[in-house]
């Protein structure tokens with residue numbers, strides 16, 4: 304049977320992620336990968352999870368194993384209501400909160416509820432590809448908005464809002480994937496004003512803000528415009544991604560629709576993982592363990608910044624992220640980062656060419672995403688030396 308002729312228009316919009324293909328290549332033995340975007344396995348609190356698993360069974364018994372309500376496991380909802388104001392959120396109440404199967408699932412649900420074919424989504428360029436994969440199923444058109452080192456350009460966003468009817472703006476304002484950039488305080492205020500002025504919704508995807516290694520925490524966009532912002536975050540980077548626990552705060556009327564949509568998708572997020580996440584918060588484990596994750600990652604971030612300073616040839620610039628997992632490297636105009644990628648893979652070092660994070664073809668050819676959380680400082684130094692030497696060689700021959 305010719306399956307391709309049977310596919311829905313929705314499915315025809317879907318594409319296998321180019322990054323997944325890269326990750327397959329870099330999984331070869333001996334490869335040093337700065338390509339991934341996953342937590343270091345040694346960041347997982349295995350002993351804490353062992354302890355909490357027993358406590359979950361003692362405290363919740365069958366309730367942690369039973370079907371549950373779609374909104375989320377009640378002890379986790381209560382724990383999040385208490386915890387999220389400390390993460391800079393406002394209007395957090397059981398009616399504005401929903402637990403999703405990872406924040407990835409919330410991205411899908413938001414698009415499912417809001418986007419009809421041809422609706423316009425404004426995205427920053429470059430952007431998190433997983434969001435585009437989730438949105439594609441609902442057949443939107445994308446309008447890309449330029450960014451600089453302080454995040455999305457509010458003037459450019461305003462031009463877009465004037466010229467188009469935008470259904471949704473999608474941003475990762477803090478330690479963005481792929482660039483590591485953070486939207487400045489002033490721009491947060493400007494963007495929030497624009498949301499109110501143009502009465503448009505924004506999805507604030509925030510998986511990384513708890514991983515801060517330097518500088519001061521910034522207010523969430525949600526805190527400036529709670530009626531216009533859907534805030535989404537996750538336990539994936541502060542506990543374990545395998546549990547697939549994400550959480551979303553949205554205006555009450557919208558949360559109701561997100562929950563109705565979720566009901567038809569998976570009934571509810573797994574109860575057992577939610578129960579673990581609840582006790583991770585209420586038992587004070589997050590408070591104890593998060594500093595350990597930061598202690599693990601901060602020297603790796605510092606090692607990468609030092610190594611870039613030492614080994615990269617003239618003409619390369621990079622971001623200086625205050626947290627998160629990624630750094631963005633930009634080569635001179637006309638530099639071919641994909642060719643560099645292939646040469647570095649031959650020498651046992653991998654990263655992701657940045658062009659894959661842009662929606663428009665032909666943009667970002669000289670850019671690269673580097674992950675600094677997966678390997679230790681000395682390995683990072685050697686990997687950056689390889690990238691630097693290979694890039695220098697390419698500059699000489701070009």
Ligand SMILES: Cc1ncc(COP(=O)(O)O)c(C=O)c1O
Pocket residue numbers: 340404405406407408431433475480508510536537538539544548549
């Ligand atoms: C910006 C961004 N959003 C969402 C996700 C999905 O995270 P999860 O579904 O594990 O919560 C990721 C994962 O890396 C991400 O980088």
